[in-house]
Amino acid sequence: MQLNASRPIRATISATALRHNLARARHFAGHAKVLAVLKASAYGHGLLRAASALRSADGFALLDLGDAIRLREAGFAHRIVMLEGFFSAAELPEYSRYRLTAVVHREGQLAALEEARLAAPVDIMLKLNTGMNRLGFAPAVWADVVERVRRAAAVNAVTVMTHFACADDDRGISEQLAVFGRHCEGLPWPRSMANSATLMRYPEGHGDWVRPGIMLYGSSPFADQSALDLDLRPAMMLESEIIGIQNVMPGESIGYGATFRVERPMRIAVVACGYADGYPRHAPSGTPVQVGGQRTQTVGRVSMDMLMVDVTYLLTATIGTRVVLWGDGLPVDEVARAAGTVSYELLCALAPRVPVIETD
Ligand SMILES: *Cc1c(COP(=O)(O)O)cnc(C)c1O
Numbered sequence: 001m002q003l004n005a006s007r008p009i010r011a012t013i014s015a016t017a018l019r020h021n022l023a024r025a026r027h028f029a030g031h032a033k034v035l036a037v038l039k040a041s042a043y044g045h046g047l048l049r050a051a052s053a054l055r056s057a058d059g060f061a062l063l064d065l066g067d068a069i070r071l072r073e074a075g076f077a078h079r080i081v082m083l084e085g086f087f088s089a090a091e092l093p094e095y096s097r098y099r100l101t102a103v104v105h106r107e108g109q110l111a112a113l114e115e116a117r118l119a120a121p122v123d124i125m126l127k128l129n130t131g132m133n134r135l136g137f138a139p140a141v142w143a144d145v146v147e148r149v150r151r152a153a154a155v156n157a158v159t160v161m162t163h164f165a166c167a168d169d170d171r172g173i174s175e176q177l178a179v180f181g182r183h184c185e186g187l188p189w190p191r192s193m194a195n196s197a198t199l200m201r202y203p204e205g206h207g208d209w210v211r212p213g214i215m216l217y218g219s220s221p222f223a224d225q226s227a228l229d230l231d232l233r234p235a236m237m238l239e240s241e242i243i244g245i246q247n248v249m250p251g252e253s254i255g256y257g258a259t260f261r262v263e264r265p266m267r268i269a270v271v272a273c274g275y276a277d278g279y280p281r282h283a284p285s286g287t288p289v290q291v292g293g294q295r296t297q298t299v300g301r302v303s304m305d306m307l308m309v310d311v312t313y314l315l316t317a318t319i320g321t322r323v324v325l326w327g328d329g330l331p332v333d334e335v336a337r338a339a340g341t342v343s344y345e346l347l348c349a350l351a352p353r354v355p356v357i358e359t360d
Contacts, residue, residue: 008241037213167197237327244270255300
């Protein structure tokens with residue numbers, strides 16, 4: 001055993017689950033091509049590890065130039081889309097050299113492409129802001145932008161894209177989709193619009209290149225449909241063990257700030273997992289945890305390296321009993337909901353200090 005892996009916490013990443021979820025994405029996508037979104041270290045699952053498991057995707061989407069180069073150097077010849085594009089014109093030769101597709105979403109990028117003299121022109125995804133007001137050209141300048149892109153010598157193939165703000169709730173995509181349709185009418189270029197929620201709910205929003213992220217990692221983007229309902233499998237399991245037990249009496253309290261007041265005799269287990277491992281500090285008492293295969297809940301504040309759980313009625317729970325923080329049997333979506341956040345935040349916050357085990 002490695003000495004630095006003696007603390008019992010570990011994350012297990014399942015390549016089988018990743019492949020299964022990609023097959024689900026393909027099932028929804030029909031003829032559309034699939035860009036597997038690998039930003040934020042593949043939502044905490046590890047860039048190269050996830051790319052290997054997802055190598056049958058048609059392309060990858062990410063943010064960081066260094067990550068894109070790492071994928072190329074590891075031999076991935078896929079289309080690689082850079083979701084924020086280049087940050088300065090100085091990066092353009094690398095885009096050309098490594099055949100990266102740049103999302104082009106603002107004037108400065110377009111001007112840089114007009115001026116660039118590149119060994120080989122670059123592919124771009126030209127982004128229209130259809131209402132989310134994050135990245136993208138305003139509809140008012142779009143026609144002009146399209147004309148300039150047509151004339152820019154440094155531009156090779158063009159795909160048009162947008163991103164939906166409410167695909168995961170009942171407001172849906174219709175308003176933004178109408179804006180996109182109106183502005184892209186007659187353009188000869190392929191289209192890319194769909195995140196996981198759009199992919200699973202709105203066939204009319206698929207276009208030619210879909211961009212699933214969260215569903216590949218086995219989590220649901222919807223509040224009203226679980227990952228199980230959607231036949232998605234958790235790709236990450238975060239687990240640890242009980243390293244301490246306290247028997248506490250009414251009138252006592254648990255953890256920092258004494259936020260949990262004990263009202264009946266309780267048996268409390270201390271688990272080697274805290275916010276420095278990526279567990280959300282704002283998870284309140286009552287957040288679900290699985291101990292020795294049975295559900296129970298956290299009590300008191302999460303501390304840096306540990307959290308406490310109620311094992312009063314889990315009679316076999318003792319030092320060394322396995323604890324699942326999320327994964328098989330305890331969907332990360334449930335933990336996220338209890339903590340007032342989304343699974344995305346929990347998955348990508350997995351700390352570098354947590355040893356990762358890959359399973360096939
Ligand atoms: C993150 C991201 C996606 C993937 O979204 P999910 O909700 O994880 O499927 C798709 N497109 C863009 C532009 C993104 O930033």
